[in-house]
Every structure is written in C-alpha cells, then in structure tokens.
Amino acid sequence: MTDIQYYSTFFIISFISTLVIRSFSKKTNRPRFHLPPGPRPLPIIGHLQLITFPLDQFFQKLSTKYGPIIYLQFGASKQIIISSASLATEIFKTQDLAFASRPPFAVENRLTFVASSFLNSEYGDYWKFMKKLCITKLLSPQALEASSGVRRQELRSFLRKIVESASLLKPVDVGLELSKLTNNIICTMAMNTNCSSNDDEAEKCRKLVQETFEHALKLSIGDVLGPFKWLGFWIYGKQAVDVERRFDGMLENILKQHEEKREENSKTSQYKDLIDVLLEMHYDNQAEFKLTRTQIKSFLLDIFVAGTDTSANTMQWTLAELINHPKVFKKVREEIDSLVGNSRLVEESDVSSLPYLQAVMKEILRLHPLGSLIPRKCREHCKIDVFDIPKNTTILINTYAAMRDPNLWDDPNEFKPERFLISKDTQKTLARQDQMEGQLLDLLTFGGGRRRCPGMMLAFHTMSPTVAAMVQCFDWTPIEEGREADAVNMEVRKGFIHVMEQSLVCTPRVRLNPLDCIA
C-alpha cells in the first residue's frame, strides 16, 4: 500500500467510525476544563483534515500561531502538544512523576510483545524492574566499559566493508551499513552472539525490528478510531502478528541455545550475558520478579527497537551535514589528526579529547532529534501553565520545535556546532543556560526525568568514534539518482519520526586506510 493509499484509508475509516461513535454517544455531565488553545475542530474528525507530514513540523507551525501548548483532536484521539523547552522542562523535571507513563497503544492486547513492552508500559513496578535490569546489565558505566571491545570490533568490521567498496569505487548505502553496525553491536552486547560473523541471522533480526516499527506506526491508526480500533487491527494486524511470530521463532532459537549451555556454565561460573540473567529470572521461583518467556522476548525487542536505528539514523544525519558543510568536516578532521596523527585509528577513548567532534554530535542531536515527538501520559489531573491537563491525557513533547526555538537559539535552523563551544557567560538566556548545563544530559533529544532514554551514553559511545573514523579515514561523495552530486538531499521523510527521506548513498575514497592501522 502506498503512503497516499495508507493515509486516505486512515482518514476515511476514522471519519466513518467517529461518525458512528457520535451517533451512539450520550451527553454526559463532564467537568469543564480550561484546555489549551488550538484551531477550531470540525465535528467528529476534529483536526484530522489539517494534518500534514512530517508531523513534528506540522505541530511546530501550529505552535507559532497558537503558542507552546496546544490541544488537538484526531478523531477519537485527544492530545496536548508541547513545543517549548521551558514547558518540556516542567514536564521532565517539576512534574516528572505525574507524566511518567506512556499512552496506551491502540491494539496492544492483540500483540503479545507490545503488551509486555516496558518501553511503552505504564509507570509502575514492572517498568521499574525492567529499567533497572536494562541499566545494570547493559547500560551502566561498568557495563559500557565491559562492552567497549564489542563496539571496537564491530566498528572495524564496518570500516573493512567501506574500504572494500572504496577499492572497487562502488557506492555504499551508508544508511544501511550504519543500521547493520548498530544492530550488530546491540546483538552482540545483549545476546553474546557475534553478529558480524553471522550476517544472515543479524540481517534477519534487523529487518524484523524495522518491520515491527513500521507495523506499529500503521496500527496506531487504531487510536484515532476509539471503540472501533479493532478496524485498524483488521486492516494491518495480520502482518504485525506475522512479524511477531517470526521474531518469536528467532528468539526462541536463541533462548534454547542459551538453555543448552546453562547447565554447563553454572558449573564453570562462566560469564553470564544478558540472556543468561533473564533466563535465571525465568527459572528461579524465588526471584524478585519471575519473568515469563514472553517478557524476556519483549524486553529484547524493546532493546532492539530503542537502540539500533536511533543511533544509525543520527549518524546518517551527521555524515550528511558534514558533507554539506565541508569547512566543518575539515575542522573535525584537523582536530582528530592533531590528536591521533596518521598512524592509528581514532578510538572511543579519544572522544573526550575531541571537543569540536562532541560539539558536532550535540548540534546534530539538536537539529535532528530522531524520536522528535516524545509520548507521555498524564497519570493524574494536573496543570501546565494556566491550563488543565485531565487525567490520562496523551502529551506529545515536540523536541524538534523546542530545540529550534528562535528565542533560545541564534539561527535555529542552521548547522553551527560552534554554538556548543560558546562559554557559559555569553549564552543568550537563562533557559538556554539551563539547557546547556551538563551539556549532554540536558539535550531534550533524549527526553527527561524518570523516562529519559537510558541508552544515551551507549549512543554516544557508538556514534562519536564511528563518525570520527568515517571522517579520519574517508572522503565521501554523495550519490543522487545514480550520479555523483554536489550535496546531500536533506529532505525529511513525511511521517511520524525524523529520518532522512532517502538513505544516504556515497562513494567513499580512502584517505587513511584503517586496515593499515588495525592490528
């Protein structure tokens, strides 16, 4: 189904169904709330007819007219959109607990893994337990230190492939290769399976994660349909169930392989990977939380969905911006050369001594926040500014708009890494100073508060050395429609997340052969 067919179906079904809902609904004595402003809604469909894509840019445009907090209604789905850094900070810091849940996913009960997902879960004991597990076993500073060898090895495999293409003067689908790289890193970190030496299995996993993501977006049509949400499942559910079934099969195999080794390992006190720990919690009747097999699989799917294409797409944006800004590219390269020289490859441990590279990464995360609409649910009735936020309302925090706010950032749409090198006393406003404090930690790109992305440091440990190596070792010529182009097309895909319309394809030319530097 093409995008146009998809959106027309989406529109027609939501229109008909909300019409039906209306005709059956009775008038109730609902409390009167002082809701945020917004455009005048049409009966039944609300603001559906106004929507344009990309969605974050559509909300940004509305916010310039109606302000930083807007109330919108899409069919049966009602939401409040937040577009300023100060209101986002209020949600993430001052009222963090009240906004610590995610909105329910329309058809989650029909999809086993989605129903058990901790990423989408309500705030509560299950979420707390899974988040702790995720951090201690995978994302704590100690776990990241322990997995640095995995990232090093996978980065070298990635660079080898680029050198091969360069020697054949063959264009590389950089987006695809970066997606394989991050997938291999997460696969190996989570499952202790060397994915780059088992390309088929890793590729199967990567495609399944992508399909899961695409189907989840399509199924979100159910939110608009209210009580008729099953219609959304009726149209798209079959494919989603099929993806779940295939993912289940793949993970079941991996769990069985670990179970076979379990007995052996327990005698030899061998290193336990994440799956070993999860299986222990599955078999131990005394465990603090006895995990089901489905919860284990759902947890792994969460880690893949959250941790792979997020970093890959961000790196893709980075290389694209660097190609389009040759002076910045040159400056990053000079910084690396002066620190590292030309006889060894730049390493993860060098990044802390490369301030300009770090500024580039921050500027990319400001301009291109991948999940630019962060979904939260209000757990109790509360107020933002002077407006009522009724209990269970869905909130979308538009980090794309907040981080391009002209009141906070000079030339907000320009790629200017230097802004992150400015000393604190020359910053423009207090709000911005607050945002800059701790630099990495307060970038809204990773959300905030209890639900803030726990993978932020892993993302930096993966992205910074990869980008550094791509700049240190290669020159890149972008390819558009099969021909060399002067610049990369920076168009954003017309959808729900902030990704490039087309995967970045480039011809690499070796400048410093990484294979000569790799022992």
Ligand code: HEM
């Ligand atoms: C550039 C890369 C990444 C970006 C831009 C990103 C962004 C985000 C955002 C915006 C959220 C929602 C935060 C909120 O509600 O306040 C999130 C949640 C999450 N991220 Fe990331 N992320 C990235 C990489 C990663 C990585 C590498 C992992 C590692 C597995 C990861 C794991 C998670 C998890 C588990 C959650 C759910 C947290 C929860 O609901 O409690 N992310 N991420």
